[in-house]
Amino acid sequence: MNKYLDVAPEVAEALKAGKPVVALESTIISHGMPYPQNVETALQVEKIIRENGAVPATIAVIGGRLKAGLSPEEIDYLGKTGSAVAKASRRDLPVLVAQGRDGATTVTTTMMIAHMAGIQVFATGGIGGVHRGAETTMDISADLEELARTPVMVVCAGAKSILDLGLTLEYLETHGVPVIGYGTEELPAFYTRKSGFGVDYRIDTPEDLAKAFYVKQDMGLGGGMLVTNPIPEEFSMDADVINKAISDAVAEAKKQGIHGKETTPFLLAKIKELTGGNSLDSNIQLVFNNARLAAKTASALSALARS
Ligand code: PSU
Ligand code: MN
Numbered sequence: 001m002n003k004y005l006d007v008a009p010e011v012a013e014a015l016k017a018g019k020p021v022v023a024l025e026s027t028i029i030s031h032g033m034p035y036p037q038n039v040e041t042a043l044q045v046e047k048i049i050r051e052n053g054a055v056p057a058t059i060a061v062i063g064g065r066l067k068a069g070l071s072p073e074e075i076d077y078l079g080k081t082g083s084a085v086a087k088a089s090r091r092d093l094p095v096l097v098a099q100g101r102d103g104a105t106t107v108t109t110t111m112m113i114a115h116m117a118g119i120q121v122f123a124t125g126g127i128g129g130v131h132r133g134a135e136t137t138m139d140i141s142a143d144l145e146e147l148a149r150t151p152v153m154v155v156c157a158g159a160k161s162i163l164d165l166g167l168t169l170e171y172l173e174t175h176g177v178p179v180i181g182y183g184t185e186e187l188p189a190f191y192t193r194k195s196g197f198g199v200d201y202r203i204d205t206p207e208d209l210a211k212a213f214y215v216k217q218d219m220g221l222g223g224g225m226l227v228t229n230p231i232p233e234e235f236s237m238d239a240d241v242i243n244k245a246i247s248d249a250v251a252e253a254k255k256q257g258i259h260g261k262e263t264t265p266f267l268l269a270k271i272k273e274l275t276g277g278n279s280l281d282s283n284i285q286l287v288f289n290n291a292r293l294a295a296k297t298a299s300a301l302s303a304l305a306r307s
Helices: 009-016 037-051 074-082 092-100 107-117 142-149 165-174 206-218 239-255 258-272 278-306
Strands: 005-007 021-026 055-062 066-070 086-088 104-105 120-124 153-156 179-182 201-203 227-228
Touching: 005 009, 005 037, 005 107, 005 142, 009 021, 009 055, 021 066, 021 107, 021 165, 021 278, 037 055, 037 074, 037 278, 055 074, 055 092, 055 107, 066 092, 066 104, 066 258, 086 092, 092 104, 092 107, 104 107, 107 120, 107 153, 107 258, 120 278, 142 165, 201 206, 206 278, 239 258, 239 278, 258 278
Parallel strands: 005 066, 021 055, 021 120, 086 104, 120 153, 153 227, 179 201, 179 227
Antiparallel strands: 055 066, 055 104
């Protein structure tokens, strides 16, 4: 076991017994949603994972320790502190750990810590990717590199068009990351079910998702897999409304010279402001939907591993 890692007792027991565990990220809590909805959502997501037969492991860095499994108090602390907590990507981990600091984990670091703990399935809302204008800014999320190297399945609702979706898919292809559509041939665009871009494969059941991931690892290929799960129809947004808000947010970020790790949180907050909170409701519902699918897939994966 990694000497920098603390696995919560319930999570450790489940892993030891080969029971399903689902990892959850914490940047979505601190930087992705406002308080108190962030904390309410994080706790509700854990409940949904339990109701669907798996054990939740929310991941973060607390006092310089890598944590797989947080207490409700720790979740509340991250939510209340919000963006005053460091957003921790791969490059941030050594310094945060060395200095005994706190960090909210992105998709990248959640995958890393999940893998250290032995967790194979991770549910979130959206991933980082190749940003619009990356041909000059070179702003490409570390999430894509991590998907290429770390053997964790990430269940998300596709990617927001704050990103260049076409370039994001090209990057994933180059790095050998399968992009799966759950019950769809089209890449979902987070707030909407359609993006105009195709996925690599459509898979229709949690059992078949588990099998594809199992075989990838069993073949020795390593690396992650991206499962894109469309937002339920009843919670999806009007494409014109959300795309206008996204374009305005991207233009505002450019005008204010926002860059680096601030870009994604700035865009998310701006979109929420421009859509009067409707986007937050959709965001919460799609995370719940992903948690259900991830729990079922983790259950199918542990059944496969035992067979
Ligand atoms: N996209 C969302 N919500 C989020 C994030 C992305 O819709 O909360 C967060 C995730 O933690 C993701 C991170 O890993 O932003 C990506 O940040 P960057 O683009 O700086 O790599
Ligand atoms: Mn970036």
